[in-house]
Amino acid sequence: MPITFLFIVHRLLDSVWIESLRYFIGASGVALLCWLLATRIAHRRIQTRRATNTDRLREVRQSMWSMAVFAVVDLITVVLIVIGAIAFNDGPPVLTTILWQTAALIVMHDAYFYWMHRSLHHKTMFRLLHAVHHLSRTPTSWAAYSFATGEAAFEAVIVPLMIAVITIIAPAEPWAVFIFLGHQIARNAFGHAGFELAWPGFARSPWTGWLTTTVHHDLHHSEGRYNFGLYFTWWDSWLGTEHPHYHERFEAVVNRRETAGQEMPVHGAVSP
Numbered sequence: 001m002p003i004t005f006l007f008i009v010h011r012l013l014d015s016v017w018i019e020s021l022r023y024f025i026g027a028s029g030v031a032l033l034c035w036l037l038a039t040r041i042a043h044r045r046i047q048t049r050r051a052t053n054t055d056r057l058r059e060v061r062q063s064m065w066s067m068a069v070f071a072v073v074d075l076i077t078v079v080l081i082v083i084g085a086i087a088f089n090d091g092p093p094v095l096t097t098i099l100w101q102t103a104a105l106i107v108m109h110d111a112y113f114y115w116m117h118r119s120l121h122h123k124t125m126f127r128l129l130h131a132v133h134h135l136s137r138t139p140t141s142w143a144a145y146s147f148a149t150g151e152a153a154f155e156a157v158i159v160p161l162m163i164a165v166i167t168i169i170a171p172a173e174p175w176a177v178f179i180f181l182g183h184q185i186a187r188n189a190f191g192h193a194g195f196e197l198a199w200p201g202f203a204r205s206p207w208t209g210w211l212t213t214t215v216h217h218d219l220h221h222s223e224g225r226y227n228f229g230l231y232f233t234w235w236d237s238w239l240g241t242e243h244p245h246y247h248e249r250f251e252a253v254v255n256r257r258e259t260a261g262q263e264m265p266v267h268g269a270v271s272p
């Protein structure tokens with residue numbers, strides 16, 4: 001494909017458009033769900049503090065900036081296609097390939113996110129790159145992409161690199177990338193939702209306990225020192241960074257009765 005100035009401009013605009021669509025569907029979908037279920041899930045609100053409209057506006061504004069950064073970083077994908085490091089399957093989709101590639105993308109992304117996120121909590125990195133995300137001490141689904149410029153670049157750069165890795169084994173299935181990206185925004189928006197929708201026992205069950213919950217990431221926002229994982233609890237539990245009271249806090253939220261004390265105290269302050 002000829003790389004012209006016009007091609008680059010088109011590619012940037014396409015990226016911003018696709019990312020925005022994904023973000024607004026994911027973040028507004030979760031916000032709408034919480035709003036529709038407001039009375040039924042009021043007792044599942046995780047923090048006593050309420051996010052304000054100013055918080056939401058800041059999260060949306062910062063997310064829109066991040067999407068512009070994502071679009072620039074996405075130009076790496078073009079370079080990798082040109083040099084042959086990324087190839088997409090342009091034949092009929094193959095179900096087994098879609099399945100393993102989707103799983104591989106999710107597992108690789110989770111590992112990358114854990115280590116990147118943990119590094120961003122190093123003192124100097126935190127101030128420069130990650131403090132903006134932690135302005136959302138009581139996050140809402142709109143915080144999904146609320147990143148400073150540097151963090152947005154780190155968040156985005158892994159995607160073309162992972163597609164290059166799976167291309168080593170087989171041309172990437174566009175459906176695998178599509179499902180991975182849809183799963184990413186859905187889990188991200190739910191992780192910041194502020195309400196726990198999972199059921200009692202979810203965090204302890206061998207069938208579901210390896211999946212992160214909203215309480216898991218919410219504790220990261222309210223206390224900062226633990227729970228760096230994204231989709232799975234694996235890395236935090238392997239490396240001892242899981243919040244020491246994660247399970248109690250999770251059970252406390254999901255076992256509250258609708259009429260009982262509906263709120264949970266917020267402890268500590270955010271620090272790297």
Ligand SMILES: [Zn+2]
Nearest residue numbers: 117121130220
């Ligand atoms: Zn963090």
Ligand SMILES: [Zn+2]
Nearest residue numbers: 133192217221
């Ligand atoms: Zn977050």
